Amino acid sequence: MTWLDLVADKALHREPPTRDEALAVLASADDELMDVVAAAFRVRREFFGRRVKLNYLVNVKSGLCPEDCFYCSQRVGSAADVLKYTWLKTDEVIASAEAGVAGGARRVCLVASGRGPTDKDIDRISATIEGFKQRNPDVEVCACLGLLSQGQAERLAAAGTTAYNHNLNTSGGHYADICTTHEYADRVATVESAKSAGLSPCSGLIAGMGETDEDLVDVAFALRSVNPDSVPVNFLIPFDGTPLEGHWQLTPQRCLRILAMVRFVCPDAEVRLAGGREIHLRTLQPLALHIVNSIFLGDYLTSEGQAGSADLAMIADAGFTVEGAPDAPDAPDAPDDRAARTGLVHVRRRGAGTDLPANA
Ligand code: SF4
Numbered sequence: 001m002t003w004l005d006l007v008a009d010k011a012l013h014r015e016p017p018t019r020d021e022a023l024a025v026l027a028s029a030d031d032e033l034m035d036v037v038a039a040a041f042r043v044r045r046e047f048f049g050r051r052v053k054l055n056y057l058v059n060v061k062s063g064l065c066p067e068d069c070f071y072c073s074q075r076v077g078s079a080a081d082v083l084k085y086t087w088l089k090t091d092e093v094i095a096s097a098e099a100g101v102a103g104g105a106r107r108v109c110l111v112a113s114g115r116g117p118t119d120k121d122i123d124r125i126s127a128t129i130e131g132f133k134q135r136n137p138d139v140e141v142c143a144c145l146g147l148l149s150q151g152q153a154e155r156l157a158a159a160g161t162t163a164y165n166h167n168l169n170t171s172g173g174h175y176a177d178i179c180t181t182h183e184y185a186d187r188v189a190t191v192e193s194a195k196s197a198g199l200s201p202c203s204g205l206i207a208g209m210g211e212t213d214e215d216l217v218d219v220a221f222a223l224r225s226v227n228p229d230s231v232p233v234n235f236l237i238p239f240d241g242t243p244l245e246g247h248w249q250l251t252p253q254r255c256l257r258i259l260a261m262v263r264f265v266c267p268d269a270e271v272r273l274a275g276g277r278e279i280h281l282r283t284l285q286p287l288a289l290h291i292v293n294s295i296f297l298g299d300y301l302t303s304e305g306q307a308g309s310a311d312l313a314m315i316a317d318a319g320f321t322v323e324g325a326p327d328a329p330d331a332p333d334a335p336d337d338r339a340a341r342t343g344l345v346h347v348r349r350r351g352a353g354t355d356l357p358a359n360a
Pocket residue numbers: 065066067068069072073074075076112113114115146357358359360
C-alpha cells in the first residue's frame with residue numbers, strides 16, 4: 001500500500017490527512033501525478049460518483065468597490081478594464097440566471113461587488129431571490145454579497161436563499177499580503193453568520209497569490225474547520241491593473257495537486273473548480289473532473305470562461321454526467337446534440353472582462 005492509498009483510505013472515512021501528508025501531495029513528483037489523481041478520484045467517486053454539478057454566476061453589481069483585495073480587478077483604484085454598474089433589476093437577474101438554468105445549472109450564484117450589503121441592498125436582492133425562486137423552485141440560489149452585518153443572513157434565508165458564499169481565500173498568515181481593508185477574521189465571521197442562519201456555507205480559496213505550500217495547507221484545514229458544504233478553488237488570473245498583475249506561478253500539474261490536496265482535506269465537500277481553470281489547467285481540465293465534482297458553467301463575473309457547450313462536451317467526453325440532467329447517469333448524447341437540446345449553445349456574459357469571482 002502506498003502513502004497515497006493511505007491518504008485516500010482516510011478520506012474515505014472522512015478523516016483528514018496529516019499536515020505532512022497534505023504537504024507531500026503538493027510536493028509530489030510529476031511521476032506520481034497520475035497516482036495523486038487516481039487517489040483523489042477514489043474519494044470523489046465514493047461521495048459523488050461521476051456526477052458534475054453545474055453552477056452559474058450572475059454578476060448583479062460590478063466594479064466600484066471600496067475594498068483593496070489585491071487579486072480583484074473591481075478593487076478600489078483598479079485600472080483594469082471591467083464593467084461597472086450598480087444593481088441589476090430583478091427581471092435582468094432572472095433572465096440571466098435562467099439562461100444558466102437552461103444550460104443545466106443546478107445552482108445560480110448571485111454575486112455583488114462591494115465590502116458588504118446595506119440593509120436596503122438586502123431588501124433588493126431578497127425581492128430578486130423570491131422572484132427567481134417562484135419561477136425556479138428547484139434551483140439553488142447562492143448569494144455572494146461580501147461581509148454580512150447582524151441579521152442579514154437571516155433575512156437572506158427567509159427570502160429562500162440556499163447558500164452563502166464567502167471565501168477565506170488564503171491562510172490567516174498570508175491574508176495581510178492580499179488585502180488591507182478587512183481582515184481574515186472578518187471573513188471567518190461571515191461564514192459563521194451564514195451557517196448560524198441556516199444557509200449552506202460555501203467557502204474556498206484562491207491559489208497563485210504568492211502563498212507557500214504551508215499557506216495552502218493552512219487554508220485547506222481552516223476551511224475544513226468551518227465545515228463548508230462547498231469549496232470553490234480559484235486559480236489567480238493576474239490581471240493588468242491589479243497589484244498581482246503578471247504574477248504567474250501556477251502550472252497545470254500544480255493546479256491538479258492543489259485540487260487533490262483540498263479533496264483529501266475536505267473529502268465529502270462539493271469541491272468546485274472555479275475561476276482560472278481554463279487558463280491554468282488548459283488541456284488538463286478533464287483530469288480535474290476526476291478530483292472535483294462541481295464547476296462553473298460558461299463565464300465568470302467579468303472574465304470569459306470557455307463556452308458552455310465546450311464545458312458540456314468536456315464532461316461527456318471524460319465520461320462524467322451532469323448532476324440532475326434527465327439522462328444522467330447513463331451514457332451521454334453526442335455533445336452537440338446535448339448542447340442544442342439544453343439550449344446552451346453558448347452562454348456568454350456581456351463584455352469580455354478581466355476578473356475573478358468577486359468577493360471570492
Ligand atoms: S473581492 Fe469583493 S470585496 Fe474584494 S475588492 Fe473585489 S469586489 Fe471588493
